[in-house]
Amino acid sequence: MTLSILGRLALAAAPLALAACAVGAPPPSVPAAVPAGWQAPLPHGASVADLAHWWQRMDDPLLVELIAAAQEVSPSMAQARSRLAQARASQVAARAALWPALDAQATARRGLDTQQGGLNTVAQGTLQASWEVDLFGGNAAQGEAAAQRLAGARAQWHEARVSVAAEVALATSEWRQCRQLQAVAQADAQSRGETARLARLSEQAGFTAPATAALAQASQAEGQARAVQQRLQCEVALKGLVALTGWDEPVLRERLSAQPAQEAPDALFAVGALPAQVLAQRPDLYSAEREVAAASAEVGSARAQRYPRLVLSGTVGAGWLSMGGQQQGANAWALGPATLSLPLFDGGRRAAQVDAAQARYDEAVALYRARVRQAVSEVEQALVRLQGAAERSADAARAAQGYHTAYLAAEARWRGGLASLMELEEVRRSALAAQTAVVNLRQERMAAWVALYRAAGGGWDADAPGPDAAPLPVAARATP
Structure with a gap:
């Protein structure tokens, strides 16, 4: 009986539901200015397919482990996963408004009948169905x-994965660069210490003035202070990496010390030649575009609230009566009422809701176009930095080699008494600066690759599976 009534309601309103559409909604997609080509040169020698997991090409298994560990404990990914679950629940709730609602009620009463001299029992059950026909597509x-918004939330989860991978790769590279600078500073401090020792012996023998020996001692102190400062910076970087990955510090320190630093290859990955292809791989732009479509639909929904509403209802009831040893039962059903409501006056509330929805749509459009411009700028900047680091690498290496050769020659002349300590210290500073520049340039190049990875969207595509198809974090897996 109940199914029959609901079927009649559906058949009666089917033509209206098929004709329903959101009224007056602005366009769900808007154009954004995209350049025809990149102004900066593109890297060559790699595949676009390498973009998604470029760190696996570096022959660095520890980095792969660190990225996986960080993605499991990342609060940003947990937040993105929670927002995705909320968006999925919101979609279920929104779709439920398109279907009939069915409620059940049951009552029972037992009492004494003084006229009949016995106990009476009355029981009744009722099913109530109601359906708001979506005449103008608001629901x-x-x-x-x-x-x-669900599609946008899924893209944001992928964006969080890309961000975590980039952050861990950059932090690991910075720690290794810091250790290389620490080795350079330690070697420089030892060299300055040896110079100070020889200057002190020469002073004691009367061959060196006290001022010259004092200069050597000051140079030694400066080198030791620089080495200590560099060591402290490495310790701070390590603790930041511990916070990112969730690993125990002793374990992480041991693994990092056992894994030699790997210099990034000349080409980690390639990006598309057309800006539109690259921007299509940006999950944040996809999410912003979906927000425009969602805001457009909300404008249509707000405008539909200003039009008539039709609600169909029906009931099915069954009753049972026991009185004086006799039992009786009865069934009843009713189709209706059908209620048509027309808003006449609400003080401008519905009009204000339309204006607010339109303002949110305009905001979403402006943000989307601004993010497109920012995305183009991020890719261009990363390409410029990458090209600049590549062009300076050979010159920086030649400069470091030349200054090192000059330092060795100056030290030999100073030991033979043919050069002053001032000359030696000047050449030493130049050699130290050149060695430091080489290490910093390697890090700058790696940072440019990471920035390009983020700017290109990390190899994401709209058909990529979300966290509902991904394995759960270790902490969330069921134990056997």
Whole structure:
């Protein structure tokens, strides 16, 4: 009986539901200015397919482990996963408004009948069905907005994965660069210490003036202070990496010390030649575009609230009566009422809701276009930095080699009494600066690759599976 009534309600309203559509919604997609080509040169020698997991090409298994560990404990990924679950629940709730609602009620009463001299029992059960026919597509528009936001939330989860991978790769590279600078500073401090020792012996023998020996001692102190400062910076960087990955510090320190630093190859990955291809791989732009579509649907939903509403209802009831040893039962059903409501006056509330929805749509459009411009700028900047680091690498290496050769020659002349300590210290500073520049340039190049990885969207595509298809973190897996 109940199914029959609901079927009649559905058949009666089917033509109206098929004709329903959101009224007056602005366009769900808007154009954004994208350049025809990149102004900066593109890296060559790699595949675009390497973009998604470029760190696996570096022959660095520890980095792969660190990125996986950080993605499991990342609060940003947990937040993105939570927002995705909320968006999925919102979509279910929005879709539910398109279907009939069914409620059940049951009552029972037992009492004494003084006239009949016995106990009476009355029981009744009722099913109530109601359905708001979506005449002007308001509810359907809300469902569409929820679906668009669900797609955007799934893209944001991928964006969080890309950000975590980039952050860990950059932090690991910075720690290794810091250790290389620490080795350079330690070697420089030892060299300055040896110079100070020889100057002190020469002073004691009367061959060196006290001022010259004092200069050597000051140079030694400066080198030791620089080495200590560099060591402290490495310790700070290590503790930051511990916070990112969630590893125990002794374990992480041991693994990092056992894994030699790997210099990044000349080409880690390639990006598309057309800016539109690269921007299509940006999950943040996809999410912003979905927000425009969601805001458009909400404008249509707000405008639909200003039009008539039709609600169909029906009931099915069954009753049972026991009185004086006799039992009786009865069933009843009713189709209706059908309620048509027309808003006449609300003090401008619905009009204000339309204006607010339109303002949110305009904001979403402006943010989307601004993010497109920012994305183009990020890719261009990363390409410029990458090209600049590549062009300076050979010159920096030649400069370091030349200054080192000059330092060895100056030290030999100083030991033979043919050069002053001032000359030796000047050449030493130049050699130290050149060696430091080589190490910093390697880090700058690696940072440019990481920035390009983030700017290119990390190899994401709209069909990539979300966290509902991904394995759970270790902490969330069921124990056997």
